[in-house]
Amino acid sequence: MEKFVINGGKPLHGEVTISGAKNAALAIIPAAILSEDICIIENLPTSISDVNYMMKTLRQIGAGVRLINNSTVEIDARHINSYIISHEITKHLRASYYFIGALLGRFGKAKVAMPGGCYLGPRPIDQHIKGFELLGANISIEDNAIVEATSEKLTGSPIYLDMVSVGATVNIMLAAVKASGLTVIENAAKEPHIVDLANFLNSMGADVRGAGTDVIKIRGVPQLHGCTYSIIPDQIEAGTYMVAAAASYGDVLVKNVIPKHLESISNKLIECGAIVEEYDDAVRVMLSRKPARCNIKTMPHPGFPTDMQPQMAVLLAIAEGTSIITESIWSNRFRYTEQLNRMGASISVDGQLAVVQGVETLKGAPVRADDLRAGAAMIIAGIAAKGTTEIEDIVHIDRGYEYVVEKFSAIGADIRRVYYPDSDALDTVG
Ligand code: EPU
Numbered sequence: 569m570e571k572f573v574i575n576g577g578k579p580l581h582g583e584v585t586i587s588g589a590k591n592a593a594l595a596i597i598p599a600a601i602l603s604e605d606i607c608i609i610e611n612l613p614t615s616i617s618d619v620n621y622m623m624k625t626l627r628q629i630g631a632g633v634r635l636i637n638n639s640t641v642e643i644d645a646r647h648i649n650s651y652i653i654s655h656e657i658t659k660h661l662r663a664s665y666y667f668i669g670a671l672l673g674r675f676g677k678a679k680v681a682m683p684g685g686c687y688l689g690p691r692p693i694d695q696h697i698k699g700f701e702l703l704g705a706n707i708s709i710e711d712n713a714i715v716e717a718t719s720e721k722l723t724g725s726p727i728y729l730d731m732v733s734v735g736a737t738v739n740i741m742l743a744a745v746k747a748s749g750l751t752v753i754e755n756a757a758k759e760p761h762i763v764d765l766a767n768f769l770n771s772m773g774a775d776v777r778g779a780g781t782d783v784i785k786i787r788g789v790p791q792l793h794g795c796t797y798s799i800i801p802d803q804i805e806a807g808t809y810m811v812a813a814a815a816s817y818g819d820v821l822v823k824n825v826i827p828k829h830l831e832s833i834s835n836k837l838i839e840c841g842a843i844v845e846e847y848d849d850a851v852r853v854m855l856s857r858k859p860a861r862c863n864i865k866t867m868p869h870p871g872f873p874t875d876m877q878p879q880m881a882v883l884l885a886i887a888e889g890t891s892i893i894t895e896s897i898w899s900n901r902f903r904y905t906e907q908l909n910r911m912g913a914s915i916s917v918d919g920q921l922a923v924v925q926g927v928e929t930l931k932g933a934p935v936r937a938d939d940l941r942a943g944a945a946m947i948i949a950g951i952a953a954k955g956t957t958e959i960e961d962i963v964h965i966d967r968g969y970e971y972v973v974e975k976f977s978a979i980g981a982d983i984r985r986v987y988y989p990d991s992d993a994l995d996t997v998g
Contacts, residue, residue, distance in 0.1 A: 569990045572959040574950030575982040580818035582979040586806045587613040587970040588799035592761035594663035595738045596768045597622040598670035600643040603772050605794030610640045615970045621660045655681035669742030677718045688898035695736035699727045724749030732757050732868040745774040747788040756784045759869040760829045764800045771795040801825045804875045807833040808944045811879045814842045814855040815952040823850045832872045861889035866897050878904045878945035885913035887926040895920050904942035907935040932957040937964045951981050
């Protein structure tokens with residue numbers, strides 16, 4: 569087993585380069601099977617485990633996957649021979665359900681085990697199913713565990729989403745690009761990764777318009793072709809380093825970003841007293857005094873992203889005064905506050921609200937990464953805290969942050985990955 573050991577209390581200084589966006593990659597990898605051709609995907613975060621599982625899934629169904637370099641992969645979707653994806657693969661990550669839309673689009677059928685992923689509260693897929701059914705697919709769910717989708721012919725349709733869902737928007741786009749006629753998704757998600765997926769599909773010859781607004785129009789095309797495409801930078805990885813810079817009273821240039829995607833995060837950092845300088849493809853974040861309090865409400869894009877909520881809570885935990893965080897996307901995304909309180913934070917949670925009373929400083933402690941972004945928050949807390957923090961369950965962090973030890977070390981953090989024996993495994997010896 570592995571954990572991170574962090575000796576905190578040192579300001580971060582220097583430059584960090586952001587990788588390709590995880591959540592765009594997780595949509596674009598399955599999208600590549602919609603063409604019977606070869607796609608080259610650049611700026612792909614190939615070292616994170618979520619992307620690795622998606623590439624394993626491609627291989628499982630017969631696609632060729634070749635690593636050209638650390639961030640470029642060739643996907644050869646010409647000889648895919650299966651529309652079935654087992655629980656062994658899907659249990660590892662949520663986005664495996666994008667193969668339902670992609671396989672439906674490619675073969676008119678898909679049999680995919682229900683997905684795993686971070687536990688952030690119930691994660692129903694009713695809107696995905698509603699979309700597939702409106703496109704003409706028959707959906708059955710065996711034993712609450714395997715989704716089977718079949719269709720003689722997918723036909724475009726108006727689809728109104730009852731709530732803004734990234735996953736449902738992606739899955740419906742994947743199923744609709746080769747359906748006959750026009751699909752109109754209303755109340756669609758507007759996240760940067762939705763726009764990236766649309767751009768990728770259009771590079772393959774699809775006709776997708778309006779991505780980035782809440783109405784996406786997809787005119788089905790009979791065939792798609794291969795392409796070379798570069799994934800956008802990761803908004804949340806960038807935001808994580810920006811908040812870490814501020815929480816450590818540091819000065820960090822975060823490179824390879826799209827500053828427009830970071831506006832909601834930059835604005836909150838500025839409200840907290842940080843200086844945020846924007847360049848063409850970089851942002852510099854500096855904070856030299858105790859952060860000011862501010863309130864946060866998570867919202868679909870362009871609102872403040874829920875995936876930055878735990879990280880931002882660390883900054884508010886050491887701010888002057890009391891801040892209120894309202895989580896409006898997930899019903900169970902405050903579990904990490906228990907861990908932060910072990911480090912001396914003063915956060916009380918009431919349903920979807922967290923009241924964060926700023927304390928003078930955090931103190932190192934043994935903590936756990938409850939999920940991916942909770943884990944990122946623990947790293948920031950460990951860097952900001954006085955003393956040593958040990959973070960267990962870092963497998964969650966490895967799902968979404970590339971070279972996290974190397975990147976944080978390069979800007980001055982004292983962070984190590986340490987191997988330790990699994991106590992359960994030891995118990996079984998002899
Ligand atoms: N929802 C439904 N029914 C559905 C779909 C969603 O009720 O059919 C609800 C969800 O329960 C939730 C809300 O709608 O309350 C929004 O869910 P959404 O579908 O937008 O989330 P997702 O697609 O499962 C993606 C990201 C998450 C991110 C959310 C919100 C990926 C692979 N995951 O999840 O990212 O939190 O959008 O922005 O893109 C992460 O990267 O750490 C992460 C959890």
